Amino acid sequence: MEKFQPPTLEDVARKAAVSTATVSRCLSRPGTVRQATRERVMQVVSELGYTPNFGAQAMAARRTNTIGAVIPTMDNAIFAKGLQAFQEEISSRGASLLVASSSYKKDLEEKQIRALIARGVDALLLIGDDRDEEIYEYLAKRHIPYVLAWNHRKAASHTYVGFDNFQAAYAMAERVLQHGHRRIAMIAGITEGNDRAFDRRAGVRKALSDHGIADADFSVVECVYSIDAAGDAFETILGTGRRPTAVICGNDVLAAGAILRAKAMGISVPGGISVTGFDDIELSTVVDPGVTTVHVPHRRMGKTAATVLFSALKNRQPKSRKLETHIIERQSLAPPAS
Amino acid sequence: MEKFQPPTLEDVARKAAVSTATVSRCLSRPGTVRQATRERVMQVVSELGYTPNFGAQAMAARRTNTIGAVIPTMDNAIFAKGLQAFQEEISSRGASLLVASSSYKKDLEEKQIRALIARGVDALLLIGDDRDEEIYEYLAKRHIPYVLAWNHRKAASHTYVGFDNFQAAYAMAERVLQHGHRRIAMIAGITEGNDRAFDRRAGVRKALSDHGIADADFSVVECVYSIDAAGDAFETILGTGRRPTAVICGNDVLAAGAILRAKAMGISVPGGISVTGFDDIELSTVVDPGVTTVHVPHRRMGKTAATVLFSALKNRQPKSRKLETHIIERQSLAPPAS
DNA sequence: TGGCTCAATGTAAGCGCTTACATTTTCAAT
DNA sequence: ATTGAAAATGTAAGCGCTTACATTGAGCCA
CATH class of the missing domain: 3.40.50.2300 (Response regulator)
Structure with a gap:
């Protein structure tokens, strides 16, 4: 069998016994074509299952919308x-x-x-x-x-x-401080090539140093945005030095991962450790406890x-x-x- | 200012002093062009910021890949x-x-x-x-x-x-029965225009009737795939007739919605009522309790x-x-x- | 050096559409 | 009927690319 060719404007024009210009007009500005002609053309269009070729259209019209x-x-x-x-x-x-x-x-x-x-x-x-x-x-x-x-x-x-993002993260860190936390960790997204993650981390860092938190009392782990990775990051944090009382997360997925892992490890949230998120996606209302987060x-x-x-x-x-x-x-x- | 025109193949060809065919070949089958020529062409391509026009390409090559x-x-x-x-x-x-x-x-x-x-x-x-x-x-x-x-x-x-979907839903319903449930409700997705949702509901229905569950002991509510809508559906179910002991949900989002609402109403899961899902998305591991579901x-x-x-x-x-x-x-x- | 082959490049015909412009039709007014 | 303007339609020139085919150039052998 010969290779199939989709119907073209010309096929329609021929079958409807009009010029290609008329067919084109029927399709784009029906008002400019007499009703009888238009009906005949549209009939053929649907008989043939004609669909205009977008590339040709774009090229001829010089815009794509x-x-x-x-x-x-x-x-x-x-x-x-x-x-x-x-x-x-x-x-x-x-x-x-x-x-x-x-x-x-x-x-x-x-x-x-x-x-x-x-x-x-x-x-x-x-x-x-x-x-x-x-x-x-x-x-x-x-x-x-x-x-x-x-x-x-x-x-x-x-x-x-x-x-x-910087300012929002700054505000969240201040909120954590207001609650009385003084040893804080952060699970951040990968900041390389991601200005949102970068700014969030920078905001938290700035807030903590502005409020006199020593470097030793703040640690950051970066990880990809997945529940499991965040869980692992959480364990890493707990395994290093003195345990923080709060973990600020770069987004809600990370927060969910941290909370889940905490519970799996037998640490209650927020009793044993506090966790915060960012984005306010549905997920943050689904985990137990609900995640305190930044609404965007x-x-x-x-x-x-x-x-x-x-x-x-x-x-x-x-x-x-x-x-x-x-x-x-x-x-x-x-x-x-x- | 005059309207800007993106550089074309011809612009590149002219500036590199070759034919358009050669430029085209440089881009699609570099091996067929002598190295010196190719380098000159590529140089011009990047100077001009040339990007081939996809529509033209598709039209000439008669395929888009x-x-x-x-x-x-x-x-x-x-x-x-x-x-x-x-x-x-x-x-x-x-x-x-x-x-x-x-x-x-x-x-x-x-x-x-x-x-x-x-x-x-x-x-x-x-x-x-x-x-x-x-x-x-x-x-x-x-x-x-x-x-x-x-x-x-x-x-x-x-x-x-x-x-x-039918078979999987059938199996899930049987599993629910095996656990001893005899009064069951279903929160299904909108079945109109959705064969997956339709088959899941049909599978559940068939399993229950095959196992002798009376129509009066099975009710179905359809709702859109959202946590809140599922919560409302859950309330509707509880407000109608005798309370079922298990709710089979059309997917995990619905299950999460049901569980959340149950807890909000002070009904424990699975103590007060059982819930199942479908799809095995991450969400089903995040809610508490984790959702028994169909892995896909x-x-x-x-x-x-x-x-x-x-x-x-x-x-x-x-x-x-x-x-x-x-x-x-x-x-x-x-x-x-x- | 002539002749041949093969590699590199050029030429030009479309691909399917839109639209400016030219031509034909329609129809109201005379 | 005739006329003219407006409405409807047709004609044809591209839009930017690929590729079959034609042409040119280079290298090699006798």
Whole structure:
């Protein structure tokens, strides 16, 4: 059998006895075609199961009406949620979304960015700002508008739509101190290549030193965002020097891992040790005890990012938006046993 | 300022003083170009920040080397996991993945399928088989290979890569009966348009009737996959007629919701009531008590789906693959208080 | 040196669409 | 009927790439 060829505009035109221009118009601006003609054409379109070729369309029209996003992973609820809102906003404006994930790898991220641009996306959503300068230059050279989400730094050179991870982590550390803790550990995410994790760790560190906690009374372990890894990190911490009375975690997944392991080791939370999280995902309400954490407006962030991107597309100079976070107290943080 | 134009193959060719064919070859089969030429070309490519236009490429080469997937939502760990494995397998074979989500809406799913095909995907991954016949006809007409994942039914007309939801649910219900329960309720997912949810409910129903449980001793409530909704469903169940001693849930999220609400209502699990889940996602190990659930090999399913799709692309007749599941006992299921 | 082969490069024909512009049709007003 | 403007449709030039085929160049042998 001969290789199958999908029907083309021309096939439709021929069968409907009109020109390709008319068929094209039927599909994109039906109002400009007489009803009788239009009905005949649409009939043929559905008979043939015709679907326009996106590549050809994009090339001829010189725009795609699609926006790209590169996120570290689908496997973290925070991105899933924010992206969902982002996508809803995009769709409501008649555009579509192309998503790629980088697995937290810089080189993969760069590849994905290029791939999305090759596919013709009109604008980009990226997470955080920790990437090679070269990439920003490339984006500038191609005149692709972009926004950086999930973080907010003062740098005037980028458009951020996010929250201040440093400040939020600082606040959480102060809260822990207020509860009376003086020996504190942190399970942080991998900070290399991740400005959010980096800023969270920096915020905690700064808060503790501002409040006179000695270096010896603060230790940090980095680990990947998984329950098991966090459990192992928790054990590592307990096995080193004097036991801290509180463990500040870089996100809720890490906090859940710490709590689970603590319980498995027979240490009660918060009785034996306090634990805090970050992000306020559903998980933090599911573990027992509930995790005291930082609430982040993920959905609002996604929606706002879309708004900003669209205004950038309309040539308005995009400007950063800083969103506020706040601490949600649940049961995992309490004063240390005296 | 004049509208910016991305550099084209021709721009590169001109600047490097070669023909477009040579540039194209440099990029796709570097081996066929003399080293000196190649280096000069690559130099220009990076100077100009050139990235090939995907649409043009696809059109000229008449293939895209990309595979599409339409999943109900990113917001459920089971799809995130399976898709991750799917994507890894795809990448390792040098192709790429385009994902779209349908929010469990039939019409949206159809739209997404068409959009992916318009974008030129060579093959498709779809979830389950409950969709209009018309869509399958369209796929056939366009000669697009596809596999249906996350379920496995005997129908010879489709290629499935999944597990038997009916059978697994049947087994779980039997397990509940073995523990001595005789008054049972089910919190099921929305079965309309969702064959997995439908089969799970059917499996449970069949098992109970096979074992002589009266209709009056079995009730079902459907609800969306969210912790809160499941909690509400749980309350509804408790408020109706005689309290069941066990609640079989359509998935782990529902089970977590039920357990949380039970505890909030002062009912202990499994002391006061037993709860079971389905899927074996991380969540089921995080709640307290851990959820007795059906383990599903999500990653293997994703990987297998990719394998089957590739073999279909090579003209081999694809054949269904049935994966096995098994029950994981944790603490949420125990004999009823006598 | 002539002739031959093979490697390297160039030429140019599309791929399936959109759209500016040209042409034809329609229809109201005379 | 005739006329003219507006509406409907057609014509055809690209959009940026790949690739079959043609051309050129280089190296080798007799």
